[in-house]
Amino acid sequence: MLNSDANRAAVISHFPSLATDNDFEIVRGTNPDYNCIAWAACYDNVWWEPLPENKRPITRFDGVVFDWPFDAPSNSKVETLIGIFKNKRYETCNDGNIENGYRKICFYGNDIDNITHASRQFIGGKYHGKWTSKLGASFEIIHGTPYTIESTEYGNVLQFMKVKFP
Secondary structure, eight states, X not given: OTTOHHHHHHHHXXXXXXXXXXXXXXXXXXXXXXXXXXXXXXXXXXXXXXXXXXXXXXXXXXXXXXXXXTTOOSSOOHHHHHHHHHTTTOEEESOOOOOTTEEEEEEEESSTTOEEEEEEEOOSGGGTTOEEEEOTTSOEEEESSGGGGOBTTTBEEEEEEEEEOO
8 A cells, every 4th residue: 555654654764754744645656757856847757857958858768758957057056946947937935835826846955056855835635735745766745844854865945936826
């Protein structure tokens, strides 16, 4: 079962604060086709990786496509991610509180020169106001706040952004 005690324990071993997050739920199984940065941008068919422009995209033998947004620098700095999402009409903001008419995302890392993760806030449906993360090639999860997946592995929340929706 996807949201089994064993699967939950495996995720919590990497993100200990999820143990007390009443909204934590595993909602999709492992999938190597997309990662957290692409998921934050609402893509589930490409793995966004900071590749040099002359090496974009790369399609692996198993069909997984690795790509990086056109004209974006080949690095994982917070300023690069801000630029990528500004091209998608996002603007920086101060927090992850639900704000009517906006979708929010956030970036994680141990410093501004190495973003390690991104998550996205749901703006409707049964998960309204909750956050979703794609954990590398592993599970897609729901969590109550962006802070419950802060960890040694991903670091801390460094930046929030929002976009007018719809």
